[in-house]
Amino acid sequence: MSFLFGSKNNGQKTAQKTRYYRLEGIPFFLLSPEDRDMKMKELSTLLSQAERGYIYISRAPGEYEFEGTKFPIITSSFNLITEKEMDLETAEPPKRPKIKKEHAKYLQTMEGYARVLVSYRYSTRIYEGALGRVDFKQMNPELFETIIQFQKIPQLSVRNYLNSLEMKKMKMAKYANVSTAVEEMLTSGTQLKKDIDEEAAEPIKFRFIFVIHAKTLQELESLTRELMKTAQENGMLLDTPCCAQSELYNFEGGVGYRISSNVSLAKFYPLVGFNLVEPNGIFLGTDEKGAPISINPYLATNGRQNPHWAITGTTGAGKTTTGAALIDRLRRAHGEIYVIIIDPMSNYNRFFTNEADLNIVFKDGDYVGLDPVALAAEGVVSSGDIADFLIESYGIPLELRGILVSQLEQNRSLKELTDNLESLASKKFATEYRKLENFLLNMTSGADKYVFTGTPPNLKGKRFIILGLQTEDTRKKRLAATMLMLYAYSLINKLPRSVEKLILIDEAHFLFEYQSVAKIIAIIYRTARALKTSMITMTQLIQHFNMNQYSKEAWQLADNKLILKQEKEAKDDLVNFAHLSEEEVDYVLKSSRGRGILRTGAITTRIQVQLTEEEKQRWRTE
Ligand SMILES: Nc1ncnc2c1ncn2[C@@H]1O[C@H](COP(=O)(O)OP(=O)(O)OP(=O)(O)O)[C@@H](O)[C@H]1O
Ligand SMILES: [Mg+2]
Structure with a gap:
């Protein structure tokens, strides 16, 4: 040098x-x-x-x-x-x-x-x-x-x-x-x-x-x-x-x-990147750091599959709106999807008037036309499960269960069943049949006939179906929603397995109240996975998922749990049932609309569901 x-x-x-x-x-x-x-x-x-x-x-x-x-x-x-x-x-x-x-x-x-x-x-x-x-x-x-x-x-x-x-x-x-x-x-x-x-x-x-x-x-x-x-x-x-x-x-x-x-x-983790973004995911909102959350319910990688949802939030928390965002965005990103909405408050009917291929509102006095005997014959759920639904709905004594199940198995429609019972009842020593007939008469007379008789809507070839109810009658709501749910699921079973499908049930809390209905929901949660079908139920309180063994099962089977704002009474269930930390409980009790805890698989994050101004206008419920 x-x-x-x-x-x-x-x-x-x-x-x-x-x-x-x-x-x-x-x-x-x-x-x-x-x-x-x-x-x-x-x-x-x-x-x-x-x-x-x-x-x-x-x-x-x-x-x-x-x-x-x-x-x-x-x-x-x-x-x-x-x-x-x-x-x-x-x-x-x-x-x-x-x-x-x-x-x-x-x-x-x-x-x-x-x-x-x-x-x-x-x-x-x-x-x-x-x-x-x-x-x-x-x-x-x-x-x-x-x-x-x-x-x-x-x-x-x-x-x-x-x-x-x-x-x-x-x-x-x-x-x-x-x-x-x-x-x-x-x-x-x-x-x-x-x-x-x-x-x-x-x-x-x-x-x-x-x-x-x-x-x-x-x-x-x-x-x-x-x-x-x-x-x-x-x-x-x-x-x-x-x-x-x-x-x-x-x-x-x-x-x-x-x-x-x-x-x-x-160990200080300087490189924390929080994005929960799945391939072909549906953008839902952002986490507490403002990073995007985008979930694909149909993703199947490394054995991870997350089709099912449970959404809970007090009135006004944003359940219906979140469901609307999820479905609208899913339909845009996954064009081939089939969607069926059971809408007991008839909100989605209004939200998607122009988009739906079939948009039905059942009002008081309209016939839903769904026959439980025919649905039992299709085998989507077992005759025993349909029998339990009728038993709970009509206060039928349990000793009649055996003959009810066998009648459901032998007949293919409600009309056939009642005719059959009638003729059996007229025979000697046939008090049991007479008794059962009396209970089942209520299905074809009075207000319940609107649910069980008539002609059902034709769902064939429709991709986006909204089945809404406009009634103040809780009983009718429960019966009709249950039947519509079974009907929807029977359609799902007929569609090709390979296509993506989704069933959403809003206001599901009054369905979970009946153990037999909760069981049907749990069965759908259990079996839909193999049909590439996503199931979404929404309830106002976390307690509604903790009501009986089947509502609990539905909660357990939900891969994505979204807990929006809850009331103070929910505290115990948030801790003991949803297993939230004290801090998370506090967050959920104080949260505002569209904000909550999202648990997806093993991941728990805070989420703010994001809506565009246009979406907010379209999906207003107040
Ligand atoms: N993420 C959000 N951002 C902004 N506004 C929202 C959001 N979610 C909901 N809202 C607004 O809050 C209002 C109530 O929401 P929504 O009807 O979805 O509540 P809900 O939980 O379904 O209540 P309910 O149990 O009474 O049916 C709606 O007008 C909606 O536009
Ligand atoms: Mg709602």
Whole structure:
């Protein structure tokens, strides 16, 4: 090397270029413990290979496009900024608002205001995933940045540091005056020693930096308060450093004094990407971080299949509307689907007047024309189950069950059955037949005849069927809805297995009230899966799913459980039946429309069902 190369030149030669790499968000909270461990190992390797730099995470309002409609969501992007050459996809430097003026505790930017906060203390215990949980619950900032500044340090200097801690410890034991700060240092020192000795970890200095952006100073203040609060809940104390705002904002300055290891740092889960987006999924809404939730009920991968739903929410919580969104979007994305809606409040009749291939409203005095004997003959559910439905509906004594079942098996229509009973009853020693005949007479006389006699609607060749009821008569509602449900299911059984199908039953709570009807629903939940059929039932309270063994079974068989706002009385069931945590119970009791807990498979998330303005107009129920 020639002497002519001055130090300046030399410096230029060694100065490395800052490189930007794209990292992928990892859904840590949705992963199994084994997968989580594996991802954390990858992350700690990454930190160690990069040696020094920043993990830069930014979250800003974005859009999720579903079938040509754009929904507002929050998008997260993850970058690694380092001078090292890495085997990763490169990225553009992030676009950030430029600083206009620096104040002591905030910045004025070209787009508003910003504030830099630094975490300066941690609780003695590192909460796994803490960084992924530091977030906003009330308001979402325009732009929120999280920066993890890190730098590998030599093993030797760490050994010295650990030794000095040992000395401190001994001294303190002598004087017995342990300050919290020192105690925390000792705890993290012990952890670090453990990481290095047992996990071959590498020591790293680090600092967490948070940047909030807001349109106004007032907004900046409330966001600051909120961020400090959620950070504290996760064991991190934040501070707004005075006078270093622009330096920190611009990724300048040293890394600080806190020492940890690549292994421990990974446990903070900096790369939390929360998207619950399934292939060909139906966009439903966003989770508490604003990330999209998109579920495909017909997805069958790795044995995971999630066709069935249970939706519960107090009056006005948004059940019917959520069902409308689900069906409308499903029909747009899965064009070949068959949909049958049983609509006891006749809402869907109104929502989908133009789209439905068959849109029927049964009013008082209209004949539904559904014959349970004929349906029993079709074998969709057994004669025994139909018999139990009639027994419960007509208070038929149980000792008559045997002959009822055999009559259902021998006849092919209600007319045939009643004629047959009549002739049997006229014979000698036929009091049992006479008794049964008397009970069943109610089916063909009085108000019930509207349900069981007449001509049924023809569902053949129709893809989108809405069977609505307009009556205040709860009994009629229950009888008619049960029959319509059986009729719908008999159609489903005749359709090709390979096509996607769906049955939705709104206001199912008064169906679950009758054990025999609940049983029919449970049977559909049980058997529909093999027919590529999705079943959705909706009830006002979680208790309605906890009413009898069959309503419970329906709940258990629902792969997607959506719990919207509940009343106080639901508390016990939310804890003991739905197994929600105390925090989740609180959330559900206080929630507003379209907001709740979604449990899909093993994943539990909070959801806000998103509607476009147009959908809100179309599906108004109040
Ligand atoms: N996600 C949402 N976003 C905005 N508005 C909504 C949302 N969900 C429901 N709403 C509105 O709230 C009102 C009540 O909703 P909906 O009728 O779906 O409630 P429900 O749970 O079915 O009540 P009920 O038990 O009385 O039938 C509707 O006018 C609807 O437009
Ligand atoms: Mg409703």
